[in-house]
Each structure stands twice: as structure tokens, then as C-alpha cells.
Amino acid sequence: MSLSALFVVTHLLGVGHLARTAAIARAMARRGHRVTLASGGEAAPTVDMDGLHLVQLEPVHCENADFSRLLDAHGRPVAPELLARRQAALLDAFDAARPDVVVIELFPFGRRQLAGEFLALLEACRERRPRPAVACSIRDVLNPPSKRGRAAEALERLGAWYDLVLVHGDPEAAPLQLSWPVEPDLARRLVYTGYVGSDGAEAGAAAAEDDGGVIVSGGGGAAGLPLLRAAAEAARTDPQRRSWRILAGHGVPEADFAALRGQGGERVLVERARRDFPVLLARASVSVSQAGYNTVMDLAAARARAVVVPFEQGAEKEQRLRAEGFARTGLLDVLPEAELSPQSLLAAVDRAAQRTRPVWSVRGNGAECSCAALEQAAERARRTAHAWDRLDRALARLHAAGLRLDVWWRDDDCVAPSPALDRLLALSARHSAPVALATIPATVEPALAPILARHRLACVLQHGYAHANHAPPEAKKQELGYAPTALVVAELEFGRERLEALFGERFLPILVPPWNRIAPDVTRELQRIGVRGLSTFKRRESAWAAPGVYVANTHLDPIDWRGSRGLADVAGLVCSLAAHAADLAEGRADPEEAYGLLTHHLVHDGWIWRFLEDLLGRLAVSPAARFVSAREAFGL
Structure with a gap:
């Protein structure tokens, strides 16, 4: 199926x-998709845009690696009006493309100074129906967070807006955690695509004939000028009398370019960067360059003898980290920028020229693998949109039949105040959805009581006694069983009394067995110790677990406990709720049992929070759905 990207x-x-983004975009176009590329930097003549619809935003750039100070095309500090025009143009491009998948390069890992336009685009994605898949595209090595809290901020934004993160690298060569904190929440969303090389790199390597010369490249802008100047002087004094070709990026000012041309001697050719760079690189005896992502990929494809001088101005660490990683495997030589001089560069070139051409074993094919991941993400987004539509139709039929879906909410493992609990309670208040906190008596902290006293929609249930497993190793985990029944029941009674003393009227005598399992012998004793309700998981078999003990179970748990332990398949979750609504309308479900939502706030990641926001928001506006409290669900 053809997509719009x-x-x-x-x-x-x-x-x-x-260059990297365009390479992936061209690969998408070759696979038959309609591709729009919105570029917010300066025009780059060396980057191939064939097959793409290019939207050029008013360009911004920076100088001397000062990424906090954006400049316009005239070198002036960027005005708010320019940023507003960029944002409007980007949203116009989004509306015109009507994309099935949106790929944002680097943000929120970087480009924070342009957060306004990115967040506006992300909000447009969230509001669009059907919602497109949203991916973040990053290179193998990032600049580590410069301030405390930046990584947490990025993770929060990823969970709120994105579906996946494409890492254009090989985890065996350079796992992302070398340069960025990778929490389990983030790790679940990473897709390593392999490295993205230029389209002509492999062809250049195939046509390689060593010409004995040295090729020098300094990237697309002025940041490479110190390297180019050192190379021009090294070439002029080279005792080996090798030919040197120095390629200056189109972002190098004309005056600096002219000075470079005048600096070298007769064996030095200084010219602007060329699209056939991969071919020239493959033919050279030695390459001298910085250690940017695309340059290193070209080195790999060309099997170049390489000397790299990582760019390190402005506290930049990305190139140094990448270069050192590949240097450890003997694939290239690193000359630190602080040690750069014509003499040190000549010595490094001489050493490299003596080596055989290296064989790079990095995982490539990154553009095609990225396309496959984006196509899969778009398909998941399509399935999810259809699932929400199915739920809307099922609720509409329920309403037309004069019936209603009652929904109650249970959250397990609460013991203490926490930021996650604050977020849960705020979510409850925002959607006027009562939440019942299954609390562990043995470990609950008294500080929890005043927190819950301020939230009228929260109540407390009993979550076993200590959430301790009494089952043997070969059995499924269970606290309310295996141990002597009298001991288990005594602990439950003591736990109920403790919760009642702490929470007063907020406590309801409803038992939630840890791991949703309870032995029949224990169940038969519940009424005697004052328990009036029992809640586990899945549809109940009977409304009464024992005399005087009413059953109201939970039915929807968004966590994939047996797999990633992150958010389960959203389409599957929503379809299960839609199926229950349809069963209610057709008389196949028990109309007396409220539908139970089960959450575990302490282990939610941003994607689970986003799903809950979407689900509760959808149910809150449906005339066929009603949130009920645990007290109502159990008829207390």
C-alpha cells in the first residue's frame, strides 16, 4: 500500500x-511512497532530492557550534516572527501531505531551540484522524545531555508524542547508551536500523583504483576550516610529494575558500564538495576528514585508509565518541582536534598510508531497514485507528439500544506517595474517573493517607497482605495460598484492620489478591473476617465468590507482562473493549458486572500514560459509557 510520508x-x-534524512526519504520514494521533506536548514546543493517533494522553510543556522544562538540567512539572530512563519509553513506542509507517517529528525534528543515548531507539528499529529505514526530519527551517537533533567524531558516527550525511535546504527558497534541514558522505557521503543550510507558509496568502492593521493573533506559548513587549513599547509610541505584534493563544503564562505586555494601548492587541488565524493574517496590512498556520521559511512563503504579529526568545538562529543569506537577496532586513526597541526597531520597520513585497506563489518542497509520499520509503524497506526472506530461504533449501538457500559478503575501495588501516584490522581480528576487503589497493608506508608484524603475520587482496597509469594518455584506466583490457610487468613484480617485504621471511610473491605490468585480455602473464610468483595482479572464466573463476598473483576490491562513489559498492542486492547461493548448490546455479557480497567502506576511508561489518557478521554465523552466507583461496582 502506498503511503504518504x-x-x-x-x-x-x-x-x-x-543528507541522512534525504537518503531514507529517497529509499521510501523508491518503494513507491509519496514523500515530502521539510528542510529548515540552508540549501545544500550536494544533497540529492530526487523523487522528493522539498519544502524549504526559512533557513536557520548557527556558528562556532553555538547551537543556542540561531541565525537567519543574513547572519542575524533569529526573530520570533521568522520562527512563527517557519511553524506555519511546517503545518501547511503537514496539511498538504496528509501523512500516514511523520519522521522528525533528532528532536526531542536535540534541537530544543526549535521546540515550538516541533511541538506544534506533534500536536497536529495527535489531533489528525486517522493519527499518523510518528517516529524520531537519530544517528548512532548523540551529544550526551548537557544538563541534569534533559534526558528525562526527552523521554517524557517521546512517550507523549512518538511511537518509535529509529537509531541509524549498529548496537554491536555503538549502542545508544554510550552517549545517552537508555532507560527500559526508551529501550522498548528503539529500532536499530543499521547505518545509512550514501547511494553512491558502494558503487564508488567497486570502481576503486588507488591513485596514491590524499583526499580531505571537512563537512558541509565552516566548522571544518581548521582541518582544511592544516591540510593545505601539510600538502604544501609533504615530502612524499603526493597529490592532495581538498573539498570545502558549500557552507564555507567564499573569502575563506579563496584563501584555501591560495594556501596550497601545485600538488593541491582545492574545490567545493562534490556529489561524486564516494568515488573520489574510494580511489584515494588516504582520507582525511572529520568523524561525522555520513563521512564515516562513506569511509566504511570505500574501505578507506582513514585519519579522522573529530569536531570538538563547543563541548561537542558526538564525533569523538564515534571515532574512538571505530578506532578501537583498528578501522581508522584518530587525531584529536587539540593536537591538530600540519606536522601531526602529515605524520598521521604517513602511518595510515602504510596500512592495508580495512574491511568494515558494520551493519549497513540502514535506509531500507528504516523504510521497513516506518511501513510497519504506519500499519500499526492504521490498525489502531480502525480499532478506535470499532469502539465508537460499538458504543453507539449500545447507546441506541438504551444500554450503558459501566467502567470502574483499579490500580494495584500502591504503598506510598510518589510522582507516579500524583500523575494517576491527576488523570483521575481530569476525566472525573474514580480510582480504587489496591494497597499492600504490610508496607503501606502512613504518609499516603493525607494524600488520598485530598482526592475525593480515590478509595483504598486491600491488596493481599505483604505481596509475598508462597508458591513453590514450579508454580505460578501466589500469596493467598500454599501457606497454611489459618496463617493467610490471620494476615489478611490484620491487614484489613491496619488499612481501616489508616484510611477510615476511604477504605473499602474489598480484597484484591496479589497476582489475581486466591486458594478456595481462603475464599471461604473471607466473609468471616469482614471482607465483602473480591476482585481478580477476566470475566467473572459467578457474581459471588462465597456467601456475602461479591465479585467485580478487571478486564483490561494495558501492560504486556509476558513480553516487553511496556504498552501492549493498542489495537488489541481497544478491540477487546469494543468486543465487550458489542457483547453487552447482544446480551452475551453480564450487564450487572462493571467493566474493570486495571493499571499499575508505579511501572507505567509514557506510552502507557498516553494510552490511558486517550482511553479515558474517549469514554468520558461517550453517552454510552459511565465511570463508576468501586463502591458502586460492588454495591456497597
Whole structure:
């Protein structure tokens, strides 16, 4: 199925970000998809845009690696009006493309100074029906977070807006955690695509004939000038009398370019960067360059003898980390920028020239693998949109039949105040959805009581006694069983009394067995110790677990406990709720049992929170659905 894809990228210093994004976009176009690329950096003549619809935003750039100070095309600080025009143009491009998948390069890992336009686009994605899949595209190595809290902020934004993160690298060569904190929440969303090389790199390597010369490249902008100047002087004094070709990016000012041309001697050719760079690189005896992503991929494809001088101005660490990683495997030589001089560069070139051409074993094919991941994400988004539509139709039929879906909400494992609990209670208040907190008596902290006293929609249930497993190793985990029944019942009674003393009227005598399992012998004793309700998981078999003990179970748990332990398949979750609503309308479900939502706030990631926001918001506006409290669900 042909898709519409929107790629968004702003390169500020060189052209690497744009080149990599364009390579993936071209691969999508070759697979028959309609592709729009919105570029927010300066025009880059060396980047191939064949097959793409290019939307050029008013360009911004930076100088001297000062990414906090954006400049316009005239070198002036960017005005708010320019940023507003960029944002409007980006949203116009989104509306025109009507994308099935949106790919945003780097943000929220970087480009924070352009957050306004990215967040506006992400909000447009969330509001669009059907909602497109949203991916973040990043290189193998990032600049580590410069301030405390930046990684947490990025993770929060990923959970709120994105579906996946494409890492264009190989985890065996450079796992993302070398440069960025990778929590389990983030790890579940990473898709390593392999490295993205230029389209002509492999062809250049195939046509390679060593010409004995040295080729020098310094990226697309002025950041490579120190390297180019050192190379020009090294070439002039080279005792080996090798030919040197120095390629200056189109972002190098004309005056600096002219000075470079005048600096070298007769064996030095200084010219602007060329699209056939992969072919020239493959023929050279030695390559001298920085260690940007695209350059290193070209080195790999060409099997180049390489000397790299990582760009390290402005506390930049990305290139140094990448270079050192590949240097450890003997694939290239690193000359630190602080040690760069014509003499040190000549010595490094001489050493590299003596080596045999290396064989790079990095995982490539990154553009095609990225396309496959994006196509799968778009298909998941399509399935999810259809599932929500199915739920809307099922609720509409229920309403037309004069019936109603009652929904109650149970959250397990509460013991203490926490930011996650604050978020849960705020979610409850925002949607006027009562929440019942299944609380562990043995470990509950008294500080929880005043917190819950301020939230009228919260109540407390009893979650076993200590959430301790009494089952043997070969059995499924269970607290309310295996141990002597008298001991289990005594602990439950003591736990009920403790919760009642702490929470007063907020406590309801309803038992939630840990792991949703309870032995029949224990169930028969519940009424005697004052328990009036029992809640586990899945549809109940009977309204009464024992005399005087009413059953109201939960039915929908968004966590994939047996797999990733993150958010389960959203389409499957929503379809299960739609099926229950349809069963109610057709008389196949028990109309007396409220439908139970089960959550575990302490282990939610951003994607689970987003799903709950969507689900509760959908139910809150449906005339066929009603949130009920645990007291109502159990008839207390």
C-alpha cells in the first residue's frame, strides 16, 4: 500500500543531518511512497532530492557550534516572527501531505531551540484522524545531555508524542547508551536500523583504483576550516610529494575558500564538495576528514585508509565518541582536534598510508531497514485507528439500544506517595474517573493517607497482605495460598484492620489478591473476617465468590507482562473493549458486572500514560459509557 510520508529535518552546522534524512526519504520514494521533506536548514546543493517533494522553510543556522544562538540567512539572530512563519509553513506542509507517517529528525534528543515548531507539528499529529505514526530519527551517537533533567524531558516527550525511535546504527558497534541514558522505557521503543550510507558509496568502492593521493573533506559548513587549513599547509610541505584534493563544503564562505586555494601548492587541488565524493574517496590512498556520521559511512563503504579529526568545538562529543569506537577496532586513526597541526597531520597520513585497506563489518542497509520499520509503524497506526472506530461504533449501538457500559478503575501495588501516584490522581480528576487503589497493608506508608484524603475520587482496597509469594518455584506466583490457610487468613484480617485504621471511610473491605490468585480455602473464610468483595482479572464466573463476598473483576490491562513489559498492542486492547461493548448490546455479557480497567502506576511508561489518557478521554465523552466507583461496582 502506498503511503504518504513527511520527513522534517533542520541541519544547523554541516549537512549530515539533511543528507541522512534525504537518503531514507529517497529509499521510501523508491518503494513507491509519496514523500515530502521539510528542510529548515540552508540549501545544500550536494544533497540529492530526487523523487522528493522539498519544502524549504526559512533557513536557520548557527556558528562556532553555538547551537543556542540561531541565525537567519543574513547572519542575524533569529526573530520570533521568522520562527512563527517557519511553524506555519511546517503545518501547511503537514496539511498538504496528509501523512500516514511523520519522521522528525533528532528532536526531542536535540534541537530544543526549535521546540515550538516541533511541538506544534506533534500536536497536529495527535489531533489528525486517522493519527499518523510518528517516529524520531537519530544517528548512532548523540551529544550526551548537557544538563541534569534533559534526558528525562526527552523521554517524557517521546512517550507523549512518538511511537518509535529509529537509531541509524549498529548496537554491536555503538549502542545508544554510550552517549545517552537508555532507560527500559526508551529501550522498548528503539529500532536499530543499521547505518545509512550514501547511494553512491558502494558503487564508488567497486570502481576503486588507488591513485596514491590524499583526499580531505571537512563537512558541509565552516566548522571544518581548521582541518582544511592544516591540510593545505601539510600538502604544501609533504615530502612524499603526493597529490592532495581538498573539498570545502558549500557552507564555507567564499573569502575563506579563496584563501584555501591560495594556501596550497601545485600538488593541491582545492574545490567545493562534490556529489561524486564516494568515488573520489574510494580511489584515494588516504582520507582525511572529520568523524561525522555520513563521512564515516562513506569511509566504511570505500574501505578507506582513514585519519579522522573529530569536531570538538563547543563541548561537542558526538564525533569523538564515534571515532574512538571505530578506532578501537583498528578501522581508522584518530587525531584529536587539540593536537591538530600540519606536522601531526602529515605524520598521521604517513602511518595510515602504510596500512592495508580495512574491511568494515558494520551493519549497513540502514535506509531500507528504516523504510521497513516506518511501513510497519504506519500499519500499526492504521490498525489502531480502525480499532478506535470499532469502539465508537460499538458504543453507539449500545447507546441506541438504551444500554450503558459501566467502567470502574483499579490500580494495584500502591504503598506510598510518589510522582507516579500524583500523575494517576491527576488523570483521575481530569476525566472525573474514580480510582480504587489496591494497597499492600504490610508496607503501606502512613504518609499516603493525607494524600488520598485530598482526592475525593480515590478509595483504598486491600491488596493481599505483604505481596509475598508462597508458591513453590514450579508454580505460578501466589500469596493467598500454599501457606497454611489459618496463617493467610490471620494476615489478611490484620491487614484489613491496619488499612481501616489508616484510611477510615476511604477504605473499602474489598480484597484484591496479589497476582489475581486466591486458594478456595481462603475464599471461604473471607466473609468471616469482614471482607465483602473480591476482585481478580477476566470475566467473572459467578457474581459471588462465597456467601456475602461479591465479585467485580478487571478486564483490561494495558501492560504486556509476558513480553516487553511496556504498552501492549493498542489495537488489541481497544478491540477487546469494543468486543465487550458489542457483547453487552447482544446480551452475551453480564450487564450487572462493571467493566474493570486495571493499571499499575508505579511501572507505567509514557506510552502507557498516553494510552490511558486517550482511553479515558474517549469514554468520558461517550453517552454510552459511565465511570463508576468501586463502591458502586460492588454495591456497597
